[in-house]
Each structure stands twice: as structure tokens, then as C-alpha cells.
Amino acid sequence: MSAAPAAASAASAGRRQYDLGFARWVYQHVEGGDKVAMCMQCGMCSGSCPIGTAMDHGPRKLFMMIRAGMKEAVLTSNTIWNCTQCYNCVVRCPRKVPVTAILQSLATVAVKEGYAPTQSTPKFSKAFWLSVARFGRTDERLVTALYYFSHGLKEGIRRALENLPIALRMIKAGRMHLGLPHRAKGAADLRAILAKAEDIERAERAGGKPS
Amino acid sequence: MSAAPAQAQAKKPGVYLCGGCGIAQATPLDALEKVASKEYKVAHCRKHDFLCGEAGVKLIRDDIAAGTVNQPVIAACSSRVNADRFRFDGAQVIRANLREQVAWTQEPGSEDAAMAAADYLRMALTEARKSSPPVAYDIAPYSERVLVVGGGISGLTAAREAAEAGYQVLLVEREAKLGGQSLAWSKRMPHLPPYREPRANDIEALVKAVESHPAIEVRRECRVVKTSGGPGKFAVELSQGGAAREEAIGAIVVATGWRPYDPNKLGHLGYGATPDVVTGVALEGMLAKGPLVRPSDGRAAKLVAFVQCAGSRDPAHLPYCSSVCCGVSIKQALQIRQSDPDSSVYIVYDELRTPGTAEEFYRAAQEAGVVFVKGKVKGVGADLTVTYDDALLGQSVPMQGLDLVVLATGMVPNATELGDSGEAAPLPPADINPLSPIPVAGYAAEAPAAQAAAPAAAATQGASLLNLQYRQGPHLPILADGFADSHFICFPYETRRSGIYACGPLRRPMDMAESAEDATGAALKAIQAIRNVVEGRGLHPRSGDLSFPKIGLTTCTKCRRCTVECPFGAIDENEQGQPVVNPSRCRRCGTCMGACPVRTISFDNYSVEMLTSMIKAVEIPDEDAEKPRVLVLACQNDAVPALDMAGIARSRLNPYVRIVPVRCLGSVSLVCVSEALSSGYDGIVLMGCKSGDDYQCHFVKGSAMAQERLQKVGETLKSMALEKERVRPMEVSIADAARLPKLLDDYLAEIDKIGPSPLKGFG
Amino acid sequence: MAGEAAESQTVLVVGGGIAGITAAVEVIETGYDVVLVEKSPTLGGRVAQLNRYFPKLCHPTCGLEINYQRLRSNPRIRVLTMATVAAVSGSRGRFGVTIETRPRHVNANCTACGDCAKAATTRVPNAYNYGLDTVPAAHLPHAMAYPMRYVLAPEVIGTPEADAIRAACKYGAIDLEEKPRRFDLAVGAIVWAAGWKPYDAAKLQSYGHGRVPNVINNVEMERLAAFTGPTGGKILRPSDGKPAKRVALIQCAGSRDHNHLPYCSRICCLGSLKHAAYVREQYADGQVDIYYIDIRAHDKLEAFYRRVAADPQVRFVKSKPASITADDAGNPVLHGEDTVSREIYDRPYDLVVLATGMEPSLAGALPAKLAVDDYGFLVPELDPGSGMFAAGVAQGPLDVSMSVQSATAAALKAIQAIRGAGGHAAAGRA
DSSP, rough: OOOOOOGGGGGGGGOOOOOHHHHHHHHHSSSSSSGGOOOOOOHHHHHHHGGGGGGGHHHHHHHHHHHTTOOHHTOOOSSSHHHHOOOHHHHHHTOOOOOOOOHHHHHEEEEEEEETOSSSSSHHHHHHHHHHHHHOOOOOOHHHHHHTTTOOHHHHHHHHHHTTTHHHHHHHHOOOSSSOOOOOTHHHHHHHHHHHHHHHHHHTTTTOOOO | OOOTTTSSSSOOOOEEEOOOTTTHHHHOHHHHHIIIIIIIIOEEEEEOOOSSSEEEEEEEEHHTTTTOOHHHHHHEEEETTTTTTTOOOOOOOOEEOOOIIIIISSSSHHHHHHHHHHHHHHHHHHHOOOOOOOOOOOOSSOOOEEEOOOHHHHHHHHHHHHHHOOOOOOOOOSSSSSSSGGGGGGEEOOOOOOOOOOEEOOOOHHHHHHHHHHTEESSSSEEEEESOOOOEEEEEEETTTTTTEEEEEEEEEEOEEEEOOOOOOOGGTTTTTBTHHHHHHHHHHHHHSSSSSOTOOOOOOOOOOEEEEBBBBTTSSOSSSOSSSSHHHHHHHHHHHHHTOEEEEEEESSSOOOOOOGGGHHHHHHHHHOEEEEEEEEEOTTTTEHHHHBBBBBBOOEEEEEEEEEEEEEEEEEBBOOOSSSSSOOOOOOOTTOOOOOOOOOSSSOOOOOOOOOOOOOOOSSSSSSSBBTTOOOOOOBBBBTBBBOOOOOOTTTTTTEEEEEEGGSSSSSOOHHHHHHHHHHHHHHHHHHHHHHTTOOOOSTTTTTOOOOOTTTOOOOOOOOHOTTTTEEEEEETTEEEETTTTOOOOOOOOHHHOOOOOBBBBTHHHHOOOOOHHHOOOOOOOTTTTOOEEEEEEHHHHHHHHHHHHHTOOTTTTTTEEEEGGGGGGGGGHHHHHHHHOOOOEEEEEESSSSSSSOOOOHHHHHHHHHHHHHHHHHHHTOOOOGGEEEEEEETTTTHHHHHHHHHHHHHHHOSOOTTTTTTT | OOOOOSSOEEEEEEEOOOHHHHHHHHHEEEEOOOEEEEESSOGGGGGOOOOOOTTTTOOOOHHHHHHHHHHHHHHHHEEEOSSHHHHHHHEETEEEEEEEEESSOOOOTTTOOOHHHHHHOOOOOOOGTTTEEESSSOOOTTOOOSOOOOOEEEGGSSSSHHHHHHHTTTTSSTTTTTEOOOOOOOEEEEEEOOOEEEEOOSGGGGGOOOSSEEEEEEEHHHHSTTTTTTTTTTBTTTOOBOOOEEEEEEEEEEOTTSSOOOOOSSSHHHHHHHHHHHHHOOOOEHHHHEEEOOOOOOGGGHHHHHHHHHTEEEEEEOOOOOOEEEEETTTTEEEEOOEEEEOOOOOOOSEEEEEEEEEETTTTTSSSSOOBOSOBBBBOSSSSSSSSSOGGGSSSSOHHHHHHHHHHHHHHHHHHHHOOOOOOSSOOOO
């Protein structure tokens, strides 16, 4: 994926040079991004969101920010991380904007562009991805361990101890085991598929550098 | 005019009493028969228990065919029903409403019901005596040619459509070229599916079609100097190249169109400060020329912002929404995006208005990358900085670095003649204030602002479009904000100058497609007006009415009240100062009749004499009987149907009221009121429709006029030693059926408090 | 005039709402004959069910009354109610039209005396009030019905009740044997003015119409406010009959929505402004919130917007509400985002009115080969020269005035067609 264009230059001093560079990049390079242009700012998405109050901007405003060229603010927004993919907004959007896909894709962009996320969602996402990509399934111990210790060693130990009783009960109930992580059947095939997908994505988005 | 002798044929009234629908149960028919035969000496009286049935209708038809009867007085249901069944060629049908107003609203079998029924029959028999079948006017020879004023898309369409319907058309255009504002349009908005692409401007084809049409004569650089006469007989003086010529015209379509709002008044939006702030109209010319460039330096304009509502929806400029600007800006933005993929286009709007299928056009623009920004633009600087509060981002960050700013200026109707400098003459006063407060609970209803009666021609001659030689002035009446629109939602072509129909943006802001449609409608109305002249019939809303006012000039005092008060300017004054009725302009409301202090204006079937006789035909019981009588003069448009509906709902109406339908409260002469008072009525209600800014009167100011006249009744009441409560104006709507019984009961209670009229028994 | 002569000089007008009535009266008053076909038992269409019009807040019955007078006084009109067009053959000047009628079971003898209604014991949903109340199986469609004639609900046909109803009529007006009929008419031109129906609010799942108490749609609000409506004109909550003082009006309930009606229905904003006026006229302490995307008060109707907005107890919230739920007190609660303040709100109301949009009545059920757009609206320029024209909302979402305007234009096009004139390059909305 090519890098998103830098935020428009004159964003300083409360003035904004209007240009559509970032918006057009999003239209082209973000999954479903072309539909951002179709948003009519009705607010159905943000209003439908079960965790709407936990979002700084909500999808509706985020789309307006994209069109206004506010790259920085868009990629540091918690809106792109807090989406639970419940699809309420997608089902209800009167303009058929694939909100969840756009938010998820923007999250990927944010990581790749090095916008250090201030919240923990990306850390969890990384842990989740590692487990799935490697084993073809989520392993509770692996994901939680990676996630907990991504906050630092001390924090990792604290959280692990805190959740120990739950882990023990899960083992008792047969919902967790102590051996190596199970691999899904064909996990190797999955890795090959993912590698191929990444290849295709790279090829597709090469040269997508907007002015 | 050949008014046939009204009394040529001897009147042969016959009474037909229907006993159906509960009438016979409500009141003894034999007693009614006696009223006819004894009191009115009408020997021919038939009773039937199903008069509107085949046998019943045949009974009447046979009597008429046999020559026994030519004035069937049908005492049955309301005249609002069965009009088709009780229609007999060569007979004047009179209806007495014993069903809705007696059987369905009074206690069946009561003394009061019987008295009411007898009174209604007396009134109908009196009406028969005092009226004759109306004879249509004939003003032949008349012209059937349609004049179209204005050669833009509306005028061109009206001309072509009237010609295609078989009428000769004269089209006059003040400019040297036909096409009007449409000529400047590079493309037009899509009004046909799929509603997404700007369409080619086909105005040239329309111009050609009109120019080559054998039934259309086109005069360019031509103006209307003055207009007199009326439908079928307009005499229109035209001036072309310094030469004046009079034309005989049947009906007129006025399609003078619009002009863009003067951008010089939009200095705060940067107009004038830099050539790179342009109007939407100017942009059309720029787009027609090819790639979009900045007027200042000829550089390509890549970054363009549209400022919506530039002047429109702004009390300091144009208070109304110009309707088309959102669509036009979308079209232009699309054109810019399509011709230059590198361009960036912003549309800054407050409310984006793409009604109906135009929503698809909005989406097409979004799809093409046009960015819509919600906010009210506060200013545009000379450096093209657009300052606004972005409502959706909650920020106020000025837009900078633009190449071009387009002001979507609004439409101003050409309601008066434009001078050579393009300046329009001042407008005549508006008919209504469109911003009058809506009624809200808890606040005293604001007294309706008294609308000044149409001021006499104050505006200078030559400043109006048609220069009408009417007592009401040279202008087409203006509803509000300069638009010559109808005040009636159901009747957008309800003109106050019969036979003259405004269309297109002169009526209200509209786009090309709608203008063409509107012009087609106006052409129909013009043709219809001519057909009505041929038949000698009245126009909407009393369509088909053959009666018209006749003035007895021997008694006329030349007081001019009739000419001044006619809401339609139908009555002229001749050199001797005598009133002259133009029957084809007249709408048969009777306002002139109500205005005339000497009762010398009457219709064949409607007169002050008829009304007062009907009023006096009611038997007024003695004071001892303790049966007061209240006269309700009820407007036929709204009040009578509302009273009927109270009947259909079987509400009890106060048994002491007697209802006399009138064409309009404007037709009620004060003589009717004073005669009613002196004959012993205890109270009089003038029941008409709503006045004020949302007035409902199809004869414009009937209720308001009645109230104005009533102010003079005060003196009369005083001289008769009567209380002012005895005369009461009441504004009702057609939907007031549920409220009416109580309104009347309350009034009767008031009358009860002040006691019976002291004039009882002296009448 | 060039062009072949028309075999029939009669114009068929399909639809007896304001557009159809207008087209009909304008044609007959210009001297031509009209057959007016209406599928329900009375003329008047949707406007007869409106309480008042914007922006004058006047009553539609006033204009209907005048138009009915114009029909009554003119022998050139023939009105067929409970009738639909089943098929059309032929071409301009010589159409063969197959008409189907449903039995009314009440013949022309009916005097509207109402004895049949007294004899009826079954009550059926009152179509005039959108089923918000009931009427006897024998009923007058409404007080302003045209023709002024009763109708029998099919539910009672074949029951002893029907016999009792017949026995009650003194005028032999009840015809229980009446069967559906099918017959042909020859006409020269056709005006399609079949109008619209309200979009089914139940399809707007998250708004809970029919599920959450006190959520109604805009046409039902008209009936609630009308004195001929189920509450005698009092704006009361359907669930408990309490005064509805805190009222939310939701715009674009279905319109401007790809999941429902992709187009804007044009009239709903103004309709809701009018509803705000209804509430405020009744309740001094009323509070109305209008939830909207854009307030579309075009042309001079902007003044009406300003008149309503001048009331501090009418608030405008730029937001398309996401969903409606019920609280324990039976209040509908609106959830959504205020797009200007960014507030995520949960607000209870006494009553919520969904401003549902207009759907073309003929959508999916065209009796003739007619050009339609993707939404089912007739294309205003039906094939020029075809002798068929569209009027009113059948051709797109219009307000009453614009419908009348389009119907008047269609009247002229129809007259041109029966006069034998060739269709012009651009007809109607050129």
C-alpha cells in the first residue's frame, strides 16, 4: 500500500488549504473508500453505533474530515479502532457506504503510516493477527499473552495474574488447554493465501501515490 | 351586448316536496303544501317520497315537458347533491334544503323543525319569484387569438402549445432574439431518467419550432403599450420600432420570466472585489466557451467553490428560496469535473435542495467527486478566501487557495417592465405578508393585518407589463415578493385578471422543465377562457355561471364603489363616470352588488331585492313565543358546505337560525342587514371564510370587505336603538362542521342575554 | 390542423385525486368529454385525507368542494368509481380501454340517508382514517365523498347482515348481487394520474412502526389532526389517548434512502412543518423537534419554514435518527447523532411521526405500455404522439400546486391529441 499523502500543508494557523489529495487517496486506496464521497452526513451511522459515545468523531464526521483533507486527525482518531463491526451502520446507511470496511481499512493505513495509536485496540489487533496468521485460529493464551505483554513486562504480569482465576476456570471447563496452540487444518495453506493476498495488494496499490 | 329580456317567459313555478331521507318524519309535508298553495298561490305541488329516484325525476321532467312548470322548486336535499339529476333543460331549478338543514339537524317532528322547513320553502318560493333564468352574455365578435408576452422558454412553450391546439398565437418579445435567459445556458438540468447527466440545451430547436409555426406570429423588439377590454375582446396596443398597432386578442399568457439577482448587492460575498468571483449565470457563459479559466488572469480554474443562497433566503436580499440554484450549481460542478478531472469543486450550502428525482443528480455530483460542505458563508475576500462555519465539522476554518468562487444568485421575477438600463420599475404592493405568524396555542390570535384594499393605480403608466386600463391599476396583482402567483394551492392558475395567466418564473421560481410545463398549463387556461367567452359563461370558480351583473344606469349615482371594490377589475368607468361591466372579466361574485348603495346592480338570478325578500319571507314569531330568529348569511364556498356537513354528521343545529346562502360575503349589501334588523330578526351572522394573510376567499376579500362594511352598521344599529351584538361576522372554514353548532348556540346564548329585538312586529 | 382525425374525442383520465380531477375539469371546461376512472369508492384521493395544506393551513376540502361543483354542473363528465384500467389497446385517437369495476353493492338510487349503516352490525377498518378506527360495514367513505353514495364492505356479502342492510334501505339501493364488471371504452387520449401511496413504514425496521407504541406516520398524523379523524382532531397518543405534547417528526423516513426510496419525496419537510403547526396550535406547552437532513422548503415555501421556525418551541435537529425504542412508560425513545453538536442522544417523546415518502401507485402494475423510470414514476414525456400523458405524482413527487399545474398541462396535451394534432417533439415538460 502506498503511503497516504501528507496532510495539506497549510493546516497551520487555523487556516486550511483546501485540496482533495487525501480524500482522493482514500477514495482509491481504502477498501470501499470511493463511497466516502457519497456520504450525505445524515448521522445514521454514528447514531446507530452501539459504542457511539466511545468514539471521538464517529464515522459520519470522520468522512467529512476525510473530504476536508484532515489526514492527521483522521488517522489518529479512535473511531477507526473502536468499531466492533456490528454492521448496524452498514445495514442502515441510506447511501450504502460500507462503513465498517472503511474504518478497518483506515486502521490498517494508520498502522502502516506509523500513527502511533494511543489506545490498546491496535495492540490487540496485532496479537489477534499473529495468532490467526500463524495457527489459522485464535489461541486464547497466545492472544492474551501477546496483548498483555505488549503493554510492558510489569503490566503484562499484573494483567496475567489478575486473569488467572478465569483461566483456571476455563481449563476446568475444558475451554482452554495447556499444550501447544492447536493449528487449524490447512494453516499452511492459509499462510500461503495471506501471502498471496499481500502480494496482490502491494501490486494493486503500487503507484497509487496521489499528488 | 344583447341581454335577452329576462321576463320573456311567464314564470310557472311548481313545488316538489320530497319526503325521503327523513324529511317526512321531520316535518309534515301537508303543512308545506299549504305554504305553497295558500301563501304563495302555487297550485302545482307534488309530493314524492323518493324525488331523486327515477320516478321522482320523471315527475318533474314530465311537468316541464308538458309546459306546466318552468321553475321547479325542489324542496328536498342540499343543492350540493343531485345537481346532475335535478338538471332540466329550459327550466330554472330552485332548491330548498329540507334535508341537511332541517331533517338532519332538527328534532324530528318538533314544532321548530316544521317552522324551519316552512321558512326554507318560503325562501325558495321567494327566490323563484324574484329571479329569472340567467341569459348568457354575448360579446361577439370576439377574438380567439392568444397573446403571449415574453419569448423565453415559458413564452415559447405557451405559444407552441396553444398553436398545436389549433389557436392563432401572437408572441411578443422585447429583445431582438427569442430564447430569453435560456440562451445563456450551456447545458440544462436533467428532468428525465436517469436524472444524472446535464442535458443539451435545446432552446434553439424550440425557437425554430415557434418561428416556423404557421399559426404563430412573432414580433421581436416589441412591447405592450396598453391593454384594455377583456377576455375575447382584449385590445392590446403594441409598439414595435416606434410604430404602435392595436391587436384584437382573446386571452393573454404573461411569461416575462426572471432576471438574476443583482450581484452588485452582494459585496460581502466578494462580488466586485475581484473578477474571480462570478455569478452562476456568468459561469454558464464561461462553461460554454470551453475549459474553465479565471477571468482575472486566464489561468485554468482548478479549485472552485460555489456559494449557495447568494442573496436567496436572506431577508436583506431575497426572502424566498430560488429553487433552482442547488440544481444549477450541481450541474455546473459536474460540468467542471467532467471537463477537468484534476479540478476540485466544493459546494457550500445551508440546506441542499434537490427535491424529487433531482436527488439522483446530487448523488451523481458526489460520485463525480464534488464535495458538499454545510455552512452559511459569511464572506468572500478579495483573495477568494471563503469564510464560513462548517456545521458538520464544527469548525470555522476559512477556505483558501481557491481559483474561482461562484455565487449561486437567485431569481427575481420580471413583474414590472424593465427600463432600457435593465432596472425594473417599482413593484405594486404585495397582496399578502407571507411571513405572518402561524397561530400558536397560548398566545392571543394576532388580529389579521388589515390588508389595504387594492390601491388605485399609483404606479406610473408604462412601468407595468401590460399597462391594463383597469380601475384597479395597470399591474398584474402581485401575491408577494414580486411573484404574480395565485393564492390558492388547489388552483395555481386562479388569476385575478380574468383571461390573463402568468406562468414560469414570473409566478414562482422554477427551472426550465417546470417552466415549460407551467406554460402549457397557462396556455390551456387561456384557451379555456376563450371557450367560456364563446359560450358566455363565467370563469372559475363559478365556472359555467351564465349570470352577470347588470347596472341600472338611471338610478346609478356614479359613486364608483362598484368599480373600486370589484376584486377583478371587471367594471370600467366611461367618460361620464358611469360604470361599465365587462362581463367576460366578471367572476360573478356579486361584490359590486354588495357595494352599490342604491341597489341598482343585480344578476338575473341574484339581487339585493331577491335576498331581502327571502330574508323577509321568514316568519318571525312574536316575542311571547320565545323563539328568536337569527339570520345566517352564509358564503356558498365554505360556510354552506360546512353547514351541510354538520347535517351529514347529524349534528343538531340551533333551531332558531335561518340560513340564506350568498355567493360571497362581498355581495351582501348593508340593505340586507338593515332590512333583516327592521323585520325583527334578533341577530344576524355573516358567515364567511378566513380573511388575513392566509385568506381563503376566492373572490379575494369578501370577508374582509363585509367586516369593513359592517363598521358602518354601527350607526344604523344606534339609530335603531339596537345592540352591536346583533350583527356578528363569523369566519369559518369548510372543515368547521364540528364547531359550527356550538358557535351558533353560543351566539344564540348571547342574543338571549340581550333579549329579543325590540323591532319585532314592526317589520 | 394537420394530422389524422381522432376517432374518439373523449379523454380518459385515470385516477380521481387532485391531479385527475383537475385534468378532468380543465378538459371538460374547454369543451371536450371526459371519462374519469377512480379505483376507490370516492374521488378526492390523498388530498381528501389531508387535514390541511401547507403553507396556508387551509383545508383541502375547500378546493375539492369547488372542483366537485365544477364536475356536478358539467354534463361532459362521466365518473366511474371502484374502477380500474385493466388493459389498453390501439393508439392515439383510437384507444380501446378495458375497464374493470368492483361491486359497490349500492346503486345510483342511494340518497346517502344512512339507514343501511344503522342496520349494519359489523365494523370494518376505516380506510379514510388509514384504519385508525372502524366504520359500519355499510358506510359513506367520508363526509365529502363524491359521489355521495354509500358502499358495502365485501366482508358482509353473503351474510344475513347483508340481507338486513338491504331490507333497511327504503330506496332499493342495495344490490347484493352486483358482480365485478369488465367493459370496453373507446377514447382518444389518456391522462395517467394514478397518484401515490405512502411508503410502508413497517419496512423501516429500526423505527418500529407497528411495534413501538406511539410511532405513527405522517398520513396518520393528518387524520389525528383532522376533525373527521379518529380523535375528532385532537392530537392524542394512540396507546393511551393522552395529549401528545412532546412530538418528534422524523424526515426522510424512507426517502433519500437506497434501502427504500432513493429519491426525495419533496413534500415531507413541508408536511412536517405543518405538523409542527398542528401541535403548537393545540398545546401551549407543546414541544416539537424536527429531525432532518436538509429542510427542503423550495421557492416561496421558504416563508412557511421561517414562520414555523420562528416558534421557539419548534426545534430543528440535523440528524437522521438511527432507531426508536420504547421506554417503560410507553414513550418512544429516539436514538441518534446530532450532526451539528455531535451529541449522541436518547430522547423520549409522547409521539413520533415518521415522514414517510411517496411511492407511485402504478409501480409494478402498469396496465399499458408506459415509459417509467427506475422508481416506477411515469416519464412525463410519455412517447410524444402516443396520446398518453402523465399528471401529478404519477410522474414524480410533487406538492398539490405542482400536481395541479402538471395536470393542467396534461389536459392541454390530451386536447391536442384528440384534435388530431401530431405529437410534438417535446411534450409536457419540454
